[in-house]
Amino acid sequence: ADYWIALQEGHLTYGTFEDYKSIINRHIKPSMKGLRMRDVLPDDITRMMKEVANFSKSVHDKTYMLAKQMFTNAYDNKLISENPCPKMHAGGRDPVERQALTNEQMTTLIEAVKGTRAYVFCMIGLYSGLRREEILGLKWDCVRLTGTPSILVKRACRFVHNRPVVEERLKTKASRRVIPIPPQLVQCLQEAKASSKSCYVIGNEDNTPYTETQFRSMWDYVRNRTVGNKSYYRYRNGKKELYSFEAKLGEQAQNNPKVKYTIDFKVTPHILRHTYITNLLLSGADVKTVQYLAGHERASITLDIYTHLVYNKPEELMEKVQRAFPSSE
Template identity: 25%
Template structure:
């Protein structure tokens, strides 16, 4: 029996055919009896698709399921995850998905996404001005979704399984801790300024405890034990982009902790409480009595504290251009706390606990800084042995 040929005289395989408009197609029936068809403008491309389809089918991959687009699958993935993740994380997930909605890869079937497509997305995001840390978050979330697709046998391999710094340069600026002199100068400036002095105790408490600013904003009167000189961290206060306030658990299980108060932190928190306005207080998810509140009774949020520190640093640097403060944020105070504890010789596991980190590696790799003075001090200790 003579085999079918295309318009150029090339022999076609079983399942292959050429339409009158010149388009090639390959048709097959799966084990459930459902018919499938793939198309291509030339025979070579058709056979590449054909080989890929047969490879996928032979390994038990769900070819039909793999036809869902990246954008559609991400939506499905986040719907699946939303009952087990925090509200703030879900917001990040959907923000990430929306960035892909109108992109080439967002409209590509997950079964057709190649590593080169994933890397091109990374390059495009970088060229569009997104920071390395933001792109890293996006890649991590998409990689997790494709991992589920791989586990569900929808795809053969995860196209996002590569190192980010192989594609774009890591331009993340290293966090800089305040020196003791900078901190001392900062406190003196704040204490002597009639506008900023009311923020003095907030700065001291954050510096002396190292807690996250959202944990600080979530503190209530019942979290402070003035007898034992301790503060219990068991929640965060979060403000959404729409201005809504809600309470959530700490960042991880390690975030639940009890922190001893230094003398400075003890006096700072007492001053903050004594300064609280007498007003009708807002209740958030069943909690009231927040440590730091506005005159109208609403609790302060991370944005408020960040703004206060930004204004203080701006005023300080304007007055003392010869000795500028680094970017001053609540996280810089937390970072400085961690660096001080590590450099003082505190057991790293104890520092990890105080910081509420899920692993020691985070404590060491991300949050500690080493300056020239610290190196000299440590070298002198060894030399005296």
């Protein structure tokens, strides 16, 4: 297993490689401990998959996919005479359906972070659908604000032990794309560029991208304005003590009167992208267009996640059925 994953390192992004290595170390190697590859039976694979049945569907499916790839590689190299991996096992917990932000929530979020470092990040996510790593790797040379305003996605910034690594190797080949941007985002980027001292749209004055710590600090502008239970540490008599309180809608922060709790819904960096794609589909954009703008490798990925948006109105389906089978009268 260690030998096989080491061979994949040059073909995978750092994040994917670390994710796969974690799956192997946590779910495959412990289950197969004490067995030689040639002694593994289909029942051993079944047992391994039962052990991850209650994990997320993502973990479940990756476990099987990686095991199958390892055993297929061993079979192709004549290390084993038979591949013990049968047909894909069903299982894993379905992910909780993500809720895209409504128009009102989008407005609330933007108003809450306007004037902070999180503002431009949120605007790019909501109005272009870039992934987090694509936003953090975005440079001004890929932003066109005249003619047909657009963003060229060709770089991604990933974190390795907190340090940023920017590379032109994207998540998939489909991730490289040119995204037309609406007036709201054009205005935001024009203002940001006028005051920017960095080659990165979101970066430091020394032309370096954000570290992971800096990104988390930036996202705190969103968290700090969100209602709910909050905790903080305070030193008292030389001891570190934990304090908790409930932030209520409309109240001002106790330690910062300039901050008001106005966000009463869940916001994550990925929800910004999810909202962008949802709004495209609700506006009537066809699946192939959305696939391209989202940077999905296959249209099936778009459909698997957003089918309920594409086919959620019976009257629209009836119109299509009637066009396919017109009345003979």
